[in-house]
Amino acid sequence: MRWANLTSEDLNSLDKDRTVVILPIGSIEKHGPHLPLGTDGLAIEVVAMEVAERTGAVVLPTLYYAYVPENRHMPGTITLSGEAFLRILEEICDEVYRNGFKKILLLNGHGGNKRPLSLFLREMQAKGKRYNLYILLDPWEVIHEKIREVAETDVWGHAGEVETSYMTYLFPDLCKLERVKRPAKLGVEKVVEGVEAMTDWVGYAIEGYVGDPRKANVKKGKALFEAWVKGLVEIVEKIKRDELYDKILDEYYSKIRH
């Protein structure tokens, strides 16, 4: 159920108090020599649709324009400023709520979005928003166990074994695995251990991918995808039943004198 594919009346007839509205958020950035620039959005949108299918959630148009300063030096990256990204997230959520829907789930598909999304949650609270906002910060939060199970390599992050596996399963035509000739060269992980620096990712993932994507295959991809969907279906079902959110939020706001 895509919001954009429904008629006004069909959308309006849904059970707005319980229906979970999902906003998939991707990115546009280099994913090695073999995966498409839009990998994060492409994957999270399929996951979202599959989850919606099984739970009755409604899926908003995927937001490809997101936050990727860390890979901006690689060809093809399109990033918003943090300010613009936070702003359109707020406006979209406000509009969904204005339409009567209360439960909003942001499904993040790109690691670099964690920073603005993490702040976004608190900013909405600081601004007194009344909707129940849930954010999947770490895209792979629910498949870490499955990753440990299927991964043959230790470094399987950005455009590596894991991502390549499910992209090969979901979008075989868009993957050019044959272009990967060797594991990624990696640079310095941190210039100084214990503190964050602007160089952290930039100095490390110097080729736009990590690990050895050649270890990816369709079977792993299928297993990962199914675990992903399963994990998120459970979360969405919990969200549908969640009645604590409003209770806690109401009490919180009532103690803040405006």
Place this chain on the structure above:
Amino acid sequence: MRWANLTSEDLNSLDKDRTVVILPIGSIEKHGPHLPLGTDGLAIEVVAMEVAERTGAVVLPTLYYAYVPENRHMPGTITLSGEAFLRILEEICDEVYRNGFKKILLLNGHGGNKRPLSLFLREMQAKGKRYNLYILLDPWEVIHEKIREVAETDVWGHAGEVETSYMTYLFPDLCKLERVKRPAKLGVEKVVEGVEAMTDWVGYAIEGYVGDPRKANVKKGKALFEAWVKGLVEIVEKIKRDELYDKILDEYYSKIRH
């Protein structure tokens, strides 16, 4: 050729001086009882893809989050503020240009976007942008003749005969034409002739569609769609060859002391 579907290297290997980068812009708003909320984006994206196929243009992810205050009172509408809309347009164009592409075409699919897009053009000039920005303001600019040719009704605008025809041709599964029982009731077109008012559209298209969509059919839709694509292919070819833009712009900026 979708920007998001290309690898970093494939995008980078394009002829950046001549390749036209297309941003399709839609909307999310009521389109009568029969067409999907995302009609404008769904249609303009297909048009853009077909045009790209024939011209070698690259198509960015469609922007569904756009500018629709005028239909905000109908269920399902999601609109950005003018400020946010203008800002992400600017950031996206800036990033495309930063990637080395010079010719950017905004393909607008929603009438209400004309207002902010019309300002956007001048604002980019005021800010001294160096890219060649082309905007299709009126989505149907190139098919007005074809519309006159195929339309049986006089009022064929928003979710009417024309739009319904090509949506039926392009997305038959998403159209519920059977729900249309009669022509749209229309309200007052203008409270005062000769000046614009906030009530103009709101008081007029009171049912979220106009005219009699039942006059729509697949054959008309095919004819309209093909004329649309043909008209835009011609435009894109002209854009590819256009060398005057930079010349005029350079002279203009050179006379402005910054």
Place this chain on the structure above:
Amino acid sequence: MRWANLTSEDLNSLDKDRTVVILPIGSIEKHGPHLPLGTDGLAIEVVAMEVAERTGAVVLPTLYYAYVPENRHMPGTITLSGEAFLRILEEICDEVYRNGFKKILLLNGHGGNKRPLSLFLREMQAKGKRYNLYILLDPWEVIHEKIREVAETDVWGHAGEVETSYMTYLFPDLCKLERVKRPAKLGVEKVVEGVEAMTDWVGYAIEGYVGDPRKANVKKGKALFEAWVKGLVEIVEKIKRDELYDKILDEYYSKIRH
């Protein structure tokens, strides 16, 4: 009746529900070799005062600081950014409404202001403003017929036959018609037909005027001015009687859950 010339008490004693408050908006930009930089504001202010005389409207101080990026490369232009222009318009309208006046008419005297003013109307709606905002977008909206009647040339726009005629009639001392030696040289109207480009006006009106101003004369100017005033008097009278605006607006806002 100028707002600035009234005492506080005199203004306060007006019938605020029906009195139309007019904001004349001009520009500061080159108007050929013969007309003053402030032409648009000078003319629209006289028009506004004459209309006020006949209708009891109140006229605010003319806004000369407006939106002219398209002529910024010509000596003498002063333009605001779109953002600043929209903002002071909003603050002025808000203050007028705060003073109890409900009917606000923006009389635009400069073509280039159409872009921001067109957006302004929707932005005020999006922000839920309660005043009845009317905008004369095209300065010559009500005299197109009269123009067809008196004009001897086909290209009579910016600083051309029409404008020069009424400026000669209204401000003979400020016009230097003798400096015009020949019709304006014109450049390329559009780099690509069918789409808007930043070059459109810049590449066309390369001398800061169009057509042949030498065809202008006082008689035409008088006819044009009188038609202008007459047309606007009719509009202001309709605005005074308009009761539909609030009705439509109230219903619109009531359907938007805030």
Place this chain on the structure above:
Amino acid sequence: MRWANLTSEDLNSLDKDRTVVILPIGSIEKHGPHLPLGTDGLAIEVVAMEVAERTGAVVLPTLYYAYVPENRHMPGTITLSGEAFLRILEEICDEVYRNGFKKILLLNGHGGNKRPLSLFLREMQAKGKRYNLYILLDPWEVIHEKIREVAETDVWGHAGEVETSYMTYLFPDLCKLERVKRPAKLGVEKVVEGVEAMTDWVGYAIEGYVGDPRKANVKKGKALFEAWVKGLVEIVEKIKRDELYDKILDEYYSKIRH
């Protein structure tokens, strides 16, 4: 010489390095029962024009939309926010400088503008502006001596003896001195001595004027006006000759590493 009344060429042919460009700034606010709302702008504009006549300065359109929160509770006041006021001042000055003029004089006609104007000066410095910005902060800076000479009353401020005198001299038709029946009732000057409070003006000038305007007369007005013009002519002449500004500013900026 009004900027708006000059043609593009006439303005362009001025000696830009030495010509002083004057921006008169007024207000729209209650001035007792007898003076017009626009008093501050009306007066300072006449002063500016007279000064320009004698010095060759160029006068920009008067800014009536200015900063008056302190009289906002009186009918007729129109004020901008501090933010908007500062912004358009900056944009106007930037445009004047972009046109090649270097010496900009803000002639303030309204006491309440002192607060934002005082900050404006430093903000332009903080932003590294290169123009020579001069601000007459206190409108009566140059006539304090003359005031002491002609005034019969001690409290002669806002809409009192002084202002009423020169308004009666300059705009006899707009003054309704007969409406003043007695000296203004005054409230508490300060709630707490030694610190500023939001109540300071509001609690004091409770009738929108101070002192006894009935002491005003045309003769005093003429004397005040002539002293005003004379004082400002001297200032403008000094500004024309001032070469220290650039020298000091250049050294200042050179020491700030950007």
Place this chain on the structure above:
Amino acid sequence: MRWANLTSEDLNSLDKDRTVVILPIGSIEKHGPHLPLGTDGLAIEVVAMEVAERTGAVVLPTLYYAYVPENRHMPGTITLSGEAFLRILEEICDEVYRNGFKKILLLNGHGGNKRPLSLFLREMQAKGKRYNLYILLDPWEVIHEKIREVAETDVWGHAGEVETSYMTYLFPDLCKLERVKRPAKLGVEKVVEGVEAMTDWVGYAIEGYVGDPRKANVKKGKALFEAWVKGLVEIVEKIKRDELYDKILDEYYSKIRH
């Protein structure tokens, strides 16, 4: 009583209607060769603490990050933009008020802050703030008499005899008076008499101090400090008793239709 040193409960148990909350505001800028960069904040914080001790006021953490464009060319200066400075002042005051405290006193320790603080007062009024905001604009407002009494020199301002005296008394370890070898060289006070210019301070206090700090001594410092505290204690006591503020403000707001 420092806000930051109290527990949540202890703060909460105070008489919020009468307790005065003090925000000391300093600066970071050159104070001659002999005084520390943070002089203004260091001094005003001690003053605030001493005043609080005697009046029961609560002191917020000192704001060292303030407004110093005028000394930005001297090593060590840290200044905020006017916009940022105004914004955090507003947010801090809003939060104090949200906590239930009504009387807020900004104790300014730096002359250059007068400009933004002066605007801040009116901006809070324009925004309809309900708290009683008191601002000590001129740091030495209450000790001008004492200064006249103890000062041996005529020019005793920035880092001069006065400031050096009380710093020597309060922070002997941070003062390097031995580095002052002679009175400060001073530049041009004003490029043009009668108007403000960006060069005014910059061209004058060219060595980052004025006058002859060698005239400073601990005895004078003690006298000045004690007068300062005494003067402010009286003010704070008046603020505690002030009931007029709310009355005037309520009436003012009630007359402004929002």
Place this chain on the structure above:
Amino acid sequence: MRWANLTSEDLNSLDKDRTVVILPIGSIEKHGPHLPLGTDGLAIEVVAMEVAERTGAVVLPTLYYAYVPENRHMPGTITLSGEAFLRILEEICDEVYRNGFKKILLLNGHGGNKRPLSLFLREMQAKGKRYNLYILLDPWEVIHEKIREVAETDVWGHAGEVETSYMTYLFPDLCKLERVKRPAKLGVEKVVEGVEAMTDWVGYAIEGYVGDPRKANVKKGKALFEAWVKGLVEIVEKIKRDELYDKILDEYYSKIRH
């Protein structure tokens, strides 16, 4: 070495390329019934000063005004908006760099600041800042081992055993341990496992502290404090020697076409 305590010349004479400038960042929020509202800033400032003592770093005035929406419902909290907090951080860092210092270390003392600080790092990169920015995101990053060693309880976070221990050691007079009668009641940790929600902290730490602070003692506090300082001294030493930062950053920026 406090920046604010140095004279202009003393600061200026430091080795700017290698000197690390530390900005301690705290918060103002409830810390149980026993610890002061400013705990985070008080502690991190002492840590910073001790680290500076041993490394030659310079310490800026502690920023107490930070980001605490999550405890805003408890008496005493003062929080900035995310936008304002990010802005003053940027302006402070810019000013430090403008003064010639390159290595800037933000020492965060409050868990809730992690969200905005995490975004801040990437935003500075997106804006092309040239300074070497290091951020201690998690205040206890370097003492997790020591915590495991000394803590007797499992839940030792906000105002719990750990924080209370070092506060008792560093600020015995400000701690009211006797007010703690029992371990904190805790609420629901997460309304839905696997996703973030606005209720997460609010619903959990319902008494403004966690765990059993009565397990705190001075000995643990001393051990924790010393480990903290030791860990940070090592980090600062590494920062002083770090030459990779510029290299990586330069290459990154060189690949981004602006």
